[in-house]
Amino acid sequence: MSSNSNNKKRVLIIGGTGYLGQHLLQQLSNNNNTPIQQPFILAFTHHSTLPPQPLLEAIHSDCLTFPLDLQNVDGFHAISSTFGQPDVVVNCAALSAPSACEIDPATAMSVNVPSALVKWLLSFGNHNTLLIHLSTDHVYEGVKSFYKEEDETAPVNVYGKSKVKSEHFISANWSNFAILRSSIIYGPQTAAPVHKSLPVQWIDSLLAKGNEIDLFHDEFRCPVFIKDVVTIIQTITSRWIADGTHMQVILNVGGPDRLSRLQMAETVAAVRGYEPSLLKPVSASTINRGVKSPADISMDIKKLTQTLGFSPMRFEEGVKLTLADPTDITS
Numbered sequence: 001m002s003s004n005s006n007n008k009k010r011v012l013i014i015g016g017t018g019y020l021g022q023h024l025l026q027q028l029s030n031n032n033n034t035p036i037q038q039p040f041i042l043a044f045t046h047h048s049t050l051p052p053q054p055l056l057e058a059i060h061s062d063c064l065t066f067p068l069d070l071q072n073v074d075g076f077h078a079i080s081s082t083f084g085q086p087d088v089v090v091n092c093a094a095l096s097a098p099s100a101c102e103i104d105p106a107t108a109m110s111v112n113v114p115s116a117l118v119k120w121l122l123s124f125g126n127h128n129t130l131l132i133h134l135s136t137d138h139v140y141e142g143v144k145s146f147y148k149e150e151d152e153t154a155p156v157n158v159y160g161k162s163k164v165k166s167e168h169f170i171s172a173n174w175s176n177f178a179i180l181r182s183s184i185i186y187g188p189q190t191a192a193p194v195h196k197s198l199p200v201q202w203i204d205s206l207l208a209k210g211n212e213i214d215l216f217h218d219e220f221r222c223p224v225f226i227k228d229v230v231t232i233i234q235t236i237t238s239r240w241i242a243d244g245t246h247m248q249v250i251l252n253v254g255g256p257d258r259l260s261r262l263q264m265a266e267t268v269a270a271v272r273g274y275e276p277s278l279l280k281p282v283s284a285s286t287i288n289r290g291v292k293s294p295a296d297i298s299m300d301i302k303k304l305t306q307t308l309g310f311s312p313m314r315f316e317e318g319v320k321l322t323l324a325d326p327t328d329i330t331s
């Protein structure tokens with residue numbers, strides 16, 4: 001680490017190997033090479049595998065890595081002794097697939113409710129770490145359009161329930177937090193490709209082969225571009241570092257468009273010039289996915305735009321960026 005590392009703020013990303021974690025790491029490490037941006041000392045945790053080589057190569061700065069299972073405090077001791085108390089923790093780790101949570105509710109609860117993480121933060125004896133925690137639009141029941149943050153949470157599946165519990169746990173036990181209720185995140189692939197299918201690329205690859213696709217016309221989301229989520233996290237981080245005032249904020253994080261899966265695919269088809277008749281509308285109620293899925297969890301993002309002075313991009317624009325440059329969003 002460089003000799004002026006004491007002046008730099010410490011940012012720890014929990015779940016640095018996932019989709020959001022990798023994009024965030026790449027952006028924050030790029031900032032370290034840009035004189036106008038706040039430089040950070042970065043660290044991230046990995047869980048089921050060692051940090052993948054393509055990710056380490058993509059991060060052009062020193063970065064500490066720690067194995068960690070969020071379900072217990074053991075892995076945190078090494079972080080305390082090597083990295084110390086972070087100024088910011090971004091918790092991107094989760095059992096993030098609703099179907100996996102439904103199959104194993106106990107694991108979903110113990111991973112998604114970050115009690116070991118908060119217990120570790122409490123051990124420092126102050127609340128001077130900002131905890132940025134990723135929640136989800138699945139906290140809402142899905143029976144109306146454009147949910148606001150103050151609307152009642154009433155999740156219909158285990159994933160949503162675990163995230164509601166995580167929000168309650170953090171607000172009850174930690175006084176310096178930003179909880180981000182994210183919609184579907186889309187964008188380019190990560191440096192070390194994640195195994196799950198990415199929504200825009202999935203639609204694009206099927207349409208490119210001339211395959212027909214069944215798409216829900218009656219489930220609505222506000223998909224948000226990955227680079228916008230990263231910008232939102234960076235903006236919150238910079239604000240905390242600049243003024244040092246503890247925050248307790250919950251924000252809906254979505255794009256400006258309320259879209260069904262069918263409408264998302266229509267946008268991809270229009271951007272690529274594919275035959276729109278390949279898209280077949282189906283009702284979500286006709287398919288059993290093994291997990292209840294809320295119908296309309298579109299979100300009002302006024303609080304986000306007003307609080308941060310930032311407007312996420314339209315879906316069409318994000319699709320163009322995703323398909324134009326599938327591996328690099330940092331240029």
Ligand SMILES: NC(=O)c1ccc[n+]([C@@H]2O[C@H](COP(=O)([O-])OP(=O)(O)OC[C@H]3O[C@@H](n4cnc5c(N)ncnc54)[C@H](OP(=O)(O)O)[C@@H]3O)[C@@H](O)[C@H]2O)c1
Nearest residue numbers: 015017018019020047048069070093094096134182184185
């Ligand atoms: N992507 C979306 O569309 C979306 C939408 C709404 C909300 N969110 C939320 O945003 C956050 C980031 O999502 P994502 O798409 O980046 O998720 P992801 O790709 O599934 O990554 C999840 C990360 O969590 C780690 N992890 C899983 N179990 C763990 C455990 N027991 N201990 C420590 N780490 C563990 C994973 O590591 P291993 O792979 O090594 O296990 C991985 O690094 C999550 O909280 C998710 O619920 C995502």
